[in-house]
Amino acid sequence: MVHNSFIKCQVCGSVTRVRLQVGHLCQHPIVITCGKCQTSLSGTAYIGQEIPSLEYEFDNADLLNGMPNADFIVECSGEFPVKKQHKEDADNIIDISPFIRNISRIEGNSSWEEFNEAIARLNTTASKWKSYKKILNLFERKSDFLAQEIKKEFQGSFFTCGSESEILRSVHNIEAIGFYTPLKSNLLDVRKFGHEVLKLNPVQMKALNIFLNSHDGYHLEEIQSQIYKIMDEFINVFPSLIPAISLQYIGEDSFDFENEGSTTSTFDTVKQFYLDTYETLGNLMIIPVALNNIKYRGDIDLSAMVDSKVFTLEEYIKLPKANRYHFCLNNEIYTNFLGAKAKVNVKLRNAIGHDDIKYDPISQLITYFPNPKDRAKGKTEYLLEFESEVVHMFQGILVISEYLYRLRELEMMHNGDISMIMGMSKIINVYDLCPCGSGQKFKFCHWKKQRK
Ligand SMILES: [Zn+2]
Numbered sequence: 001m002v003h004n005s006f007i008k009c010q011v012c013g014s015v016t017r018v019r020l021q022v023g024h025l026c027q028h029p030i031v032i033t034c035g036k037c038q039t040s041l042s043g044t045a046y047i048g049q050e051i052p053s054l055e056y057e058f059d060n061a062d063l064l065n066g067m068p069n070a071d072f073i074v075e076c077s078g079e080f081p082v083k084k085q086h087k088e089d090a091d092n093i094i095d096i097s098p099f100i101r102n103i104s105r106i107e108g109n110s111s112w113e114e115f116n117e118a119i120a121r122l123n124t125t126a127s128k129w130k131s132y133k134k135i136l137n138l139f140e141r142k143s144d145f146l147a148q149e150i151k152k153e154f155q156g157s158f159f160t161c162g163s164e165s166e167i168l169r170s171v172h173n174i175e176a177i178g179f180y181t182p183l184k185s186n187l188l189d190v191r192k193f194g195h196e197v198l199k200l201n202p203v204q205m206k207a208l209n210i211f212l213n214s215h216d217g218y219h220l221e222e223i224q225s226q227i228y229k230i231m232d233e234f235i236n237v238f239p240s241l242i243p244a245i246s247l248q249y250i251g252e253d254s255f256d257f258e259n260e261g262s263t264t265s266t267f268d269t270v271k272q273f274y275l276d277t278y279e280t281l282g283n284l285m286i287i288p289v290a291l292n293n294i295k296y297r298g299d300i301d302l303s304a305m306v307d308s309k310v311f312t313l314e315e316y317i318k319l320p321k322a323n324r325y326h327f328c329l330n331n332e333i334y335t336n337f338l339g340a341k342a343k344v345n346v347k348l349r350n351a352i353g354h355d356d357i358k359y360d361p362i363s364q365l366i367t368y369f370p371n372p373k374d375r376a377k378g379k380t381e382y383l384l385e386f387e388s389e390v391v392h393m394f395q396g397i398l399v400i401s402e403y404l405y406r407l408r409e410l411e412m413m414h415n416g417d418i419s420m421i422m423g424m425s426k427i428i429n430v431y432d433l434c435p436c437g438s439g440q441k442f443k444f445c446h447w448k449k450q451r452k
């Protein structure tokens with residue numbers, strides 16, 4: 001259903017027709033700017049889902065009765081991209097609804113049920129986030145109350161807490177149901193993918209854990225906390241990013257960013273999340289880079305040739321973030337799987353850094369100046385493109401979280417957790433190297449010790 005309402009700007013008196021696509025969310029932001037005087041008229045739509053109702057709240061504008069003549073029209077949706085604000089004229093009267101427009105594009109590309117399910121799951125994650133976050137924080141603090149609190153919230157075989165490794169898995173499963181399922185479901189489809197990480201050369205994997213745990217800011221626990229912090233920020237900002245998420249179902253490559261945009265956000269809504277996600281992903285990139293080094297070159301200190309040089313991990317972490325992203329290679333699996341390569345705009349990040357940005361709320365165009373000394377060379381990007389980038393970067397962080405989980409499992413084996421080590425006999429051969437990282441064959445190391 002599409003509902004029309006008319007609002008009058010309290011500053012210049014212009015009338016805007018708000019054409020709202022009533023969707024499945026109980027409430028969502030509406031970001032509108034007056035087409036004449038550029039005053040923000042943003043507000044919120046409240047939609048009764050159980051008992052049908054619809055209410056609005058707007059800043060700096062009054063709701064009008066009846067069907068007055070409007071100067072501007074703006075389409076709004078909490079879920080989809082919409083046509084950007086334009087002048088009201090006769091052509092607008094018979095336009096199809098944003099729902100119809102987008103559902104046909106989604107069906108041509110993936111499925112409406114899948115998109116709907118993903119958003120519903122993210123809403124569930126958001127509604128349970130206080131409780132999830134409490135558990136994640138207890139885990140970070142290694143609290144004695146952790147198992148008790150997990151049992152309060154979760155039941156079943158995925159959430160057993162009988163040992164240290166089971167607790168690690170239970171906590172990790174919160175991320176899996178809260179974030180992977182709606183945003184990176186192929187992480188769950190390819191369970192073998194995690195096993196591939198566990199099967200990488202154990203001596204090198206142990207060296208990687210030792211490297212990380214001996215460098216400030218890279219300890220496995222510190223990396224874990226950085227991921228939780230970004231998840232927390234995502235939950236706060238995600239209602240504004242739903243149209244950007246929908247692009248992955250609609251198809252981004254053929255999308256008309258010039259004429260369609262978002263009415264749930266503005267540049268300022270997502271700027272900080274973008275900066276923090278960029279920094280965090282740049283920091284965490286060391287893990288997929290090191291995994292590639294081990295898989296393809298058998299040595300954590302042998303990177304691929306990047307910028308005509310080969311880097312050790314020590315050299316790698318001395319690089320600025322922008323250069324670290326050069327290692328996000330598509331032809332090596334652990335970075336390719338992040339899916340973030342083409343989506344990291346280093347120049348835009350730097351321009352935000354020196355606040356060299358202009359944002360036009362009507363066209364939703366971001367103009368940025370990569371080189372502050374040459375302001376003639378401005379570049380542009382639309383808000384929805386910017387938001388799509390940050391969603392892709394966040395999904396890259398989710399992938400690294402899966403790698404981190406495997407590193408933490410391995411850490412337990414390096415510390416001699418017998419049941420974890422013996423559990424590996426399901427996925428490795430007795431003549432492979434022992435997962436404990438001793439460098440001996442499994443058969444002559446822990447496998448033999450266990451048989452005695
Ligand atoms: Zn106005």
Ligand SMILES: [Zn+2]
Binds near residue numbers: 434435437438445
């Ligand atoms: Zn061993």
